[in-house]
Amino acid sequence: MSDTTPTTAPWWRQAAVYQIYPRSFADANGDGIGDIPGVVSRADYLQALGIDAVWLSPFYPSELADGGYDVADYRNVDPRLGTLDDFDEMVSGLHERHIRVVVDIVPNHTSDQHEWFQEALAAGRGSAARERYIFREGQGENGELPPADWQSVFGGSAWERVADGQWYFHRFAVEQPDLNWDNPEVRADFLKTLRFWSDRGVDGFRIDVAHMLTKDLSEPLPSQAELDAMPQDGNHPLIDRDDVHEVYAEWRAVFNSYDPPRTAVAEAWVSTPERRAKYAHPDSLGQSFNFDLLVADFDAPSFRSIITDNLAQAAATGSSTTWVLSNHDVTRHATRYGLEPLNGRPVKQGTEWVEAGGPADWLDREGGLRRARAATMLMLALPGSAYLYQGEELGLHEVAEITPDQRQDPGFFRGSEYDRLGRDGCRVPLPWTTEGSSFGFGTNGAHLPQPSWFADYAVAVEDADPDSTLSLYRKALELRHRLQTDEQLEWIETGRDDVLRFRRPNGWEVITVFGGEPFPLAGENVVLTTAPLLNGAVPADTTVWITA
């Protein structure tokens, strides 16, 4: 087989998928908020990057209580972001450029502005409208206490009282009431939504908190401490229940009624790779995010065992694995790898990060980016699909310089289990040029403040620099297509526990030096390196790709 033989495997198995956070990508009409026409205007950029698909975070009508993950209407575009016609234009523009389109489905909860929730509030207790959500009477003499002491993911009680005295459950923000997945109307409506977007040409779906939809709310409700102590083995009342796959079996039937079948990837933060595999099963969603590298330190033995385990899991289910280093929920990996301990998240550093008003001395910017480039190039050489988050191709760091009054993330305000700073720092609008009110993001400012150092990372700067992170990503993504003829990976022992080396199809090899002394080469044909070689050796925090 020559190394240019096209693969006949389905496109998603080894796709490079680029996540667009639409409000922060490109603003076409100058209102400071990124929009769908903005994506259209940057379609050539996406094509030149060499990705196979884009995944768009929610662009649906929303009050933005949680960055769009509070959806008020699942079958429409937020008027601030454009229209359905704009959406269609985007899909055809991307398809013309051979870029597939994946959209985000948020089935665990709606926005409190959704017409169903408004109807539930108006209709009162005992109504069919309330049955679509999770309403309960409170405890205490007058029902003045919540039905249980459950905590929301963003901090504070997970139960909220409404005017007539009943309480509703919200796993996330108060503005995100959980749906009742025992309700047939809820189930039917999501099938309609999946068909709606599939009919518009969408190629796949990313399923938000896919492991939380179904619940066992039999009384008496357990306490939070009891919930925390229960195993997450498929029978937990709230998390990763086996019966959620009955929902996805119905979805799968819809996906498979299209040609080609629509794809889906689960966002499921579950307890083990075995639990994750259930979502990746071909009768369920088909693929599931694997966040193991994202939560790992930059460390050779950890990377090696994560890669080995996940490839074995993928082989066992027939799915392909997925790799992620950054997304809209976590501190950017260039920054994580520049903090002590290496993968340290700002939350561990307390509030200094906020109070300093900028990255303090303990952030090693250069080292962090160098390690990020090495980790990403290792990731892009692995079998499976790779998810990239907008801005990482520029080597962007997390933005710390956002004052509390400029922040938007509900997690920040309620002191959540997420980073104490919240997630705004990775959601700052992209710098396209070195000047203007928003570095070319739009013509009239940006909805989150961009720091002055963004100019150094602008697309216009990196585009012209062959050594930039952007140039590195472009080159790697182009070369990567030649790696996709099979999904094999074979480890080559290096005799060092800080150096990983593996072989891929057609004589490709990848070496990553995680630290320590340079690793000497023996005259191999290096086609890509994340940092200059030192006398023919691969230096610390560097990845090289080698061809036969």
Ligand code: GLC
């Ligand atoms: C997912 C999203 C996150 C959102 C949450 C609630 O984890 O990635 O951004 O806040 O779900 O919808």
Ligand code: CA
């Ligand atoms: Ca706009």
